[in-house]
Amino acid sequence: MLVEEIAVGSRPTPVKLVSVAPGLALPGVSMNFDANEEIFGEDRTADFVYAVVSGAVRTTRLLSDGRRQIAGFHLPGDVFGFERGRRRRFSAAAITPSEIAVVRRSAVEFAAERDGEAARQLWALACRELEILQEHVLLLGHRNAADRVEGFLRQLAQRRSSAIVDLPMSRSDIGDYLGLTLETVSRTLSQFARVKIIAMPSARRVVLCEAVAA
Amino acid sequence: MLVEEIAVGSRPTPVKLVSVAPGLALPGVSMNFDANEEIFGEDRTADFVYAVVSGAVRTTRLLSDGRRQIAGFHLPGDVFGFERGRRRRFSAAAITPSEIAVVRRSAVEFAAERDGEAARQLWALACRELEILQEHVLLLGHRNAADRVEGFLRQLAQRRSSAIVDLPMSRSDIGDYLGLTLETVSRTLSQFARVKIIAMPSARRVVLCEAVAA
DNA sequence: CGAGCGTTTGAACAGCGTCAAAACAAGTGG
DNA sequence: CCACTTGTTTTGACGCTGTTCAAACGCTCG
Numbered sequence: 001m002l003v004e005e006i007a008v009g010s011r012p013t014p015v016k017l018v019s020v021a022p023g024l025a026l027p028g029v030s031m032n033f034d035a036n037e038e039i040f041g042e043d044r045t046a047d048f049v050y051a052v053v054s055g056a057v058r059t060t061r062l063l064s065d066g067r068r069q070i071a072g073f074h075l076p077g078d079v080f081g082f083e084r085g086r087r088r089r090f091s092a093a094a095i096t097p098s099e100i101a102v103v104r105r106s107a108v109e110f111a112a113e114r115d116g117e118a119a120r121q122l123w124a125l126a127c128r129e130l131e132i133l134q135e136h137v138l139l140l141g142h143r144n145a146a147d148r149v150e151g152f153l154r155q156l157a158q159r160r161s162s163a164i165v166d167l168p169m170s171r172s173d174i175g176d177y178l179g180l181t182l183e184t185v186s187r188t189l190s191q192f193a194r195v196k197i198i199a200m201p202s203a204r205r206v207v208l209c210e211a212v213a214a
Numbered sequence: 215m216l217v218e219e220i221a222v223g224s225r226p227t228p229v230k231l232v233s234v235a236p237g238l239a240l241p242g243v244s245m246n247f248d249a250n251e252e253i254f255g256e257d258r259t260a261d262f263v264y265a266v267v268s269g270a271v272r273t274t275r276l277l278s279d280g281r282r283q284i285a286g287f288h289l290p291g292d293v294f295g296f297e298r299g300r301r302r303r304f305s306a307a308a309i310t311p312s313e314i315a316v317v318r319r320s321a322v323e324f325a326a327e328r329d330g331e332a333a334r335q336l337w338a339l340a341c342r343e344l345e346i347l348q349e350h351v352l353l354l355g356h357r358n359a360a361d362r363v364e365g366f367l368r369q370l371a372q373r374r375s376s377a378i379v380d381l382p383m384s385r386s387d388i389g390d391y392l393g394l395t396l397e398t399v400s401r402t403l404s405q406f407a408r409v410k411i412i413a414m415p416s417a418r419r420v421v422l423c424e425a426v427a428a
Numbered sequence: 429c430g431a432g433c434g435t436t437t438g439a440a441c442a443g444c445g446t447c448a449a450a451a452c453a454a455g456t457g458g
Numbered sequence: 459c460c461a462c463t464t465g466t467t468t469t470g471a472c473g474c475t476g477t478t479c480a481a482a483c484g485c486t487c488g
Contacts, residue, residue: 061352063352063355063356064361065356065361067355067357069351069352069355069356070355071348071351071352072351082341082344083341084338084341084342084345089345089348090348109334112330112333112334112337113330113331113333113334114330116326116327116328116330116333117327119326119327119330119333119334119336119337120323120326120327120333122333122337123326123333123336123337123340124298126337126340126341126344127296127297127298127340128298129344130296130340130343130344130347131298131303133344133347133348133351134285134303134304134347136351137283137285137286137347137350137351137354138275138277138283138285140351140354140355140393141277141281141283141284141354141390141393142277142279142283142393143279143281143393143444143445143475144475144476145475145476147278147279170434170435171434171435171436172434176355179354179355179356179357180476180477181476181477181478182434182435183435183436183437183476183477183478184475184476184477186434186435186436186437187436187437187476189436190435190436190437202485203434203435203436203484203485357476357477358443358444359443359444384465384466384467385466385467385468386466394444394445395444395445395446396466396467397444397445397446397467397468397469398443398444398445400466400467400468400469401444401468401469403468404467404468404469416453417452417453417466417467417468
């Protein structure tokens with residue numbers, strides 16, 4: 001049965017309709033992943049599509065120089081794992097313990113062909129991912145560390161619609177996302193706190209002051 | 215009539231079916247743009263979708279520090295100008311004299327809802343754009359200039375399926391695409407030529423040696 | 429309480445950005 | 459055909475910013 005075919009992850013619930021996006025329910029399962037547990041690996045066959053229910057996920061690629069680049073952070077409501085070809089071009093792992101909705105790719109394609117509204121929804125989802133990726137490119141385009149980190153915090157705040165930003169990911173993750181070292185990220189955050197651009201009640205929580213939150 | 219509503223560009227052909235992608239023809243017009251002519255501007259209403267027939271296009275965003283980031287280069291066969299919201303989040307301009315197929319957005323959405331195959335094609339197009347953007351993020355993730363420029367040349371060669379790469383864009387464009395200055399791009403290319411990684415018959419043409427083309 | 433991991437901070441170095449000038453290419457008009 | 463203009467590309471010198479290497483600090487959990 002389906003739940004057996006999904007090798008990774010643990011304790012899948014039985015197949016039923018899972019909500020991939022508001023107004024788009026597809027047959028799939030909900031699975032739980034531990035922190036740092038791999039969801040799928042590079043070069044594996046891409047038979048499933050995923051939606052974050054709770055927690056946080058990172059998609060990464062190993063670079064030629066041995067470093068890893070984080071292609072994206074995926075938060076509740078985001079989908080990931082779309083692929084044109086048969087193989088994965090990135091690997092994905094849970095950052096914190098996460099609940100993930102898993103839908104068979106063929107089920108998605110089936111729905112897209114049958115149901116015009118579903119096709120529209122899927123297209124809108126892909127466009128949303130496109131926009132998020134475009135914003136990521138803009139972040140990386142900034143030449144200095146301060147602008148990148150500030151933009152990163154802004155984006156998180158905007159996606160969460162809150163000036164209080166929880167950082168599920170480590171400094172190293174943020175660095176690999178922004179093309180910086182973890183030390184530079186740490187230093188920049190400390191400096192922001194020193195000049196009162198942000199408050200840092202703990203290392204994994206940031207509060208943006210009004211001027212930045214805008 | 216439609217051709218009047220499209221303000222920018224010149225000499226639009228009458229409305230007919232234009233090929234947006236292999237196997238996807240939609241009602242639209244073909245237009246010609248001069249080098250550096252704007253196709254659409256930031257914050258304008260996003261009523262059209264575009265496909266490059268010939269030439270080359272850049273999509274850009276003005277950054278807070280006054281610099282501009284190039285979000286993507288669009289070559290023949292690429293589509294651009296997809297938008298979820300009503301307004302453009304980037305501006306687009308022709309790099310060289312270009313022929314562009316222009317399709318009304320409502321026509322695209324109409325086709326997507328009616329025709330399952332068209333919806334599939336559109337989804338595939340969006341996924342393709344996603345993949346190109348992901349590769350762009352990977353480029354920008356590299357910490358040194360040499361790796362970024364090398365990756366850039368590799369991508370162009372791969373998209374063109376040729377070791378001979380024509381660069382329609384200026385050094386400044388490449389810099390804004392890679393998050394580098396035009397001087398660094400120029401220096402890096404010169405260095406590549408010096409150590410015979412590439413040959414540069416002219417400033418706008420690069421030939422990759424076998425070891426790099428792979 | 430101690431072990432282990434993530435974070436912070438420091439000091440020295442290297443690479444890229446900045447500023448500036450020269451070389452080059454392409455087009456214009458005498 | 460050549461002098462002149464304009465825009466792009468190349469190259470040089472210098473300073474700053476982020477990386478690198480290293481050590482100390484502070485959580486969290488056994």
